[in-house]
Amino acid sequence: MPSPLKLNAPSHLIRTFAQGQDELKYHYIAHTSLDVIDERNAAAIASKSTDCYMNLLYTMEDVAVYGYMTPLKMKIIIALALTDSVVRDADVLTIFRALHTAYRHAVANPFLRLDAPIDGHNDHATVLLAGSPKWKRKAVGAFSLAA
């Protein structure tokens, strides 16, 4: 999200892969995660860390929320169902990397841009706004890649 105005705007659709879940919950999760990411970010800047992976952000009820921020400040958030067993960071990181790669491929795809308005021609976030069926398919693809 290069434009500062659009900082923290949801550029992806927020999707849940659990059945019968309330969408609102995941919108809330994505939104509130940004607060935690900001906190982590401040800490990361203080310690000059360049790690993309933001670790477990928080757990709330039955989900564990993990964060990842690409070097270009694109934030990816995964909410996993909470289990009693230990989720290894390496596994979560693999998912994030796969999502990031999928995202990069998608953004680099020139055809994704065809329908975008000329107004935002240097703001690639607009082409990824939710509602584009192309992107929806991509997201599913990315997830299956990661799973």
Add this chain to the structure above:
Amino acid sequence: MSSQAVTITYAGPLVFLSTDHWKQIYASLLSQLPLRNLHWKSSARNALRSIQELDVKLVALETLRDDHAASQVPQTVLDKPLLNMYIFICEDSESYRVNNRKHIKEWHASVSQRKNQEWLIVHVVRPDQNVAQGRLFQMKASVLDKVKADFNADKKDRCVQLVWSAEKDSPAVWADLVTKVKDGILSAFDGALKQREDEVKRSEGQRQMPGWNFCTFFILKESVANSLEGMNLYEDSLQQYFELEEIFSQVLREKNLSWFGTLITPTPNDDSAPLLSVDKKPYRDLILANTISVFDFRIYLLSRECALLGKMGDMEELCRKAASFLSTFARTLREVENTLAPFFIESWIYSSALSVVDQSEDWARTLQLDKPALASFNAAKGELVELARHQLDILGIAAGFLPNKPPFSLALPSFINLADKSPRNRRASMDLTITRPELLSSLVDADALYDQYVSITNRAIDLYVTAGRRKFALKMHGSLAALDVHRDRLGNALQTFTSLPAHYSPHGWTSLEAFMLNRALDIHASTEKTKDREWIHILLHFLRAYVDGMGRDLLMSEEDSKVYVEGLVASLKDAAQEMDSDIPSPDHTVLSVSLPFRDATLAESRDGALLGIVVQNKLPCALPVDEVEVQLGGRDNTKITFTVKVASLAPGLNKLTAFCPSSAPGTYALFSTQITMSRLLFQWKHTKTAKQIRAGNLPTLVHIPKDHCALDVKLKQPPRIELGIPSRAVVVLSTGRNEVASAVVKLGAPSGVTFKYAETEMIGDDPPPFRTENDCVMFLDIKPGQTVAASIPHSDASAYHYMKVTITVDYVTTSEQAITRTLRLNRMIATSLPVAINVEDFFRGTRLVALPTLFTMFTLSTTSHQHVRVKTTQLSSQSESSGVKVTGCTAQKPSVVTITPVQPGRFLFQMDSIRGQVREGLKLHIMYRMLREEVESLVELAVKEAVAEDADIAPHRQDIVDKLVQSLESSATWVELYGVTGELVPPGVEPSDDQIGKGLRRALEILKQKRTPISFGDWREIVIPVDVPQMHILAAARLQILENPVAEGTTKTERRKRPLYAGQPISALLAVQTSFHWAPLEDKKVESYHMRYEVEDLINDWLVSGRKRGDFTARVSHLHRDGETLTVPVTLIALHHGELALPKISVTALPIIAGGEHRMRSSVVPGCDTHQVHGAEKVLVLPRGGRTTFVVNMGNNDAINPL
């Protein structure tokens, strides 16, 4: 258990230990504790561990012995003393051998056998003894040396001397001893721990063997952890617990849980006990007895970890760990929920979360947390409180006090079966209940639940706010608002729901924004408040969020939403009608207007243009609107507006055609659009900033073609310009196809120039009736196809070469009386003349000076780069009785003079005046036109002729003209030919094969014919008033060379016969004649003027001898008012040979002497013009050649005879 400290035993001679001296030493030793800055280098660990501070317990050796090694249960390694000290005092080696040695030996024997314990012998001496010993040093070994020799077998020095007295008590005295003590403790601890860790490792290795017991292992491992904790090595201790947790989860996975009791054996108060208390149950005993439940075990593990974290001061991690544990373990508990008391899990989480918050706050009180740490601690606490709040959600829904819908239902675990939870469905067999009092009351009393809910939520909000987690706080506010809705406190809820969207919208969280707005609308509807301005704003925001795509997700199914939005839109329309003022809604995303075509089309049957527009309605239902308006901006801020009336806009794309009755041709940029729905105005601005344009974001351009049949107005310079009277501008209004009922013309000019409408004059035949007002002129009833011209005078505009005039015509046609069309154009009108005129006057006398005539030369030059064609120039007097007779000097041939920038035109006139008459001003008439005008009219004529021959090409007439003019503009090669012959050959015209080409060919033929420019076209006229010049005195000066210097009088006709030689004197006569013929009439009374003549000095050519300069009086002759002639003889000597011009003579009038009748004009110098009569004459001077012999006559009277 956690208050473990390192134990050090001491022993010594009983005699010594009972002295006061020992007590003093003991007290001083205690004051050195706790030990500081221990550095433990362990063989099993890589890094050096530093212990800041270590508590040490000093006990007498005897007191310890009893309880030692009683239990089989591994305690910490610190249970046993790590160091044994023997302290004695001894004067000298003799007394040592006699009194102490035996005792020490016994002690050493018992102590050194103990495993993993160090020993230390301390020899106390007084400072004064030390000095004495020093003296004896070389003679015998000191006591210490002896002790060392006796006991210190290996390298490590375990004997130390303490030089101490009550007077000299300082840390320096103790340094040696303390170092030794530290070394001893660390080495003993290292050994002990290593042994214990080896045991642990061995046990862990046997995990797969039958009979291995996790509980035993746990106790063993925990003893390591406790030991580390006792040494204040919290991190290492915590690591042990982490490893334990890891192993536990492995074991759990292997399902090797035989040594555990059930998952949970609920005891009363389990659900409300403080989570982090390690002694609320006898956990260790339970573990040892293999009867601990997983539930208890996990809690115990967690509380130990948290206790360590608390000691380390990592509050954030503590809370997070607790929260994570509560969530994860709750899931495990759900599996056996049936066996638990109703709401056990909720109550447990609730109480535990809150107790963790309290406990951690308790611990944190002693800590100094920096700002970020405090913030994250608060955030973690907030999460815990929120977790507790979620339990209230679940309880509330289960008890029926809260609705089972978002946001309350968000907290419900995905697999929860509400039916099981319902209090009505409580299992009869279970008489277990939860024990948290406030939850119990909440289950039966709705208000208690609500109060609890609000207070917990507010607590979470406070924590989040102090932590800087704004978005979490927003979420909490949302849930509070939802509770308000449920409790029918709609006012509060509405306020919250209307304020929340503002927090979500800036970053594009339309989904949440839409949700909040949706709630606000629902509440608004249910409270049946009037649909006011505020409601409209909420609705507009909602629709914006709705169409943004993501907003839809959260609301409802597709069909429902359509119906829902339809209803909203309908009531929006109603509400918009109710409003008493306009509500502008800028840049709303529900609708968007675009221009698919870059060209507007003409309406053909009437004036105006049509523009195709596409309006996209992104709503799923039709939107009732009134009007769509598109405004285009042209040059000089002109705006034209296209409108179209529509009843409603269907979902998707709507193609509309908007009409603009008054459109001027040109290129316009899309300026703004507006869609009106009663009082509600959706507006968009499309102007682009310079920055946007630089970024490639160009404005939308629309081209409006010219309508040849539309009303048009032009502004011209009048064909006749007369200098000296107010300038005029001619407005030419052509109606085209319209029958105009009225047309109001307003002219706007640059500052300082005003139009005098009152003095408007109509030009041409059959002028329509018109009215003038102060600021406009109005024409009435103009027929179709009529052209009206009116000349309007304006104030002086000579400051500008060109004047930019804005013409505004408001006109109403008879066919469409309702529409007032406005035509707004900018026209340039030239205010300066295309030619500049210079005048030169020359007075000449026909009979010398007797009757001087005036020659006036007018020089015409163009002021621009354009050629000017001058047909005639004419100087005329205004009336017959004028005293001046004008004769043109140029032969009036019918040719036209072309004035180019390099070649001005000269026109000469001769004037004769009759003396004594009043001379009136003259006027110079110039008939001219610009070459461009001439050629353009010629082209027009030619094309007209071609069209007249062939009607087919009529529609292309303008195209042909344009094409020809374009070709003429492209190159100037045709000018010369045209100037000479009048044949016009436009260069580079290649006629095509169509109608245009046909017309073009014919027109070219016509143009090629020879013609004179006078034969066609209109000429412009300039009239310039010219004054007849006046001169007081006219003088004619003449220098005449005389043939014979002696001869009297001169005759002009006498030819010079003798040659002139350089260096020889030449006689000449200077004559000045004066005339007063052109003197002003008021000079009549003057009788004489004082004059002065002067012969010009030409020192290179002539020597002048004689009256070179002189004054004289010119008398006015009464007869014919001409002066006399003054003659003066002069002698000239040519200085060199050659063709020489004679010197000039200047004649000036001297100022009229003051006084007398000329008093009033005392300072006036009369005007005087001198004509050099001999100005063009030259004389040939020969060189003096040959030899000259001078014969000097000696006394003879003969004349000198030069040869």
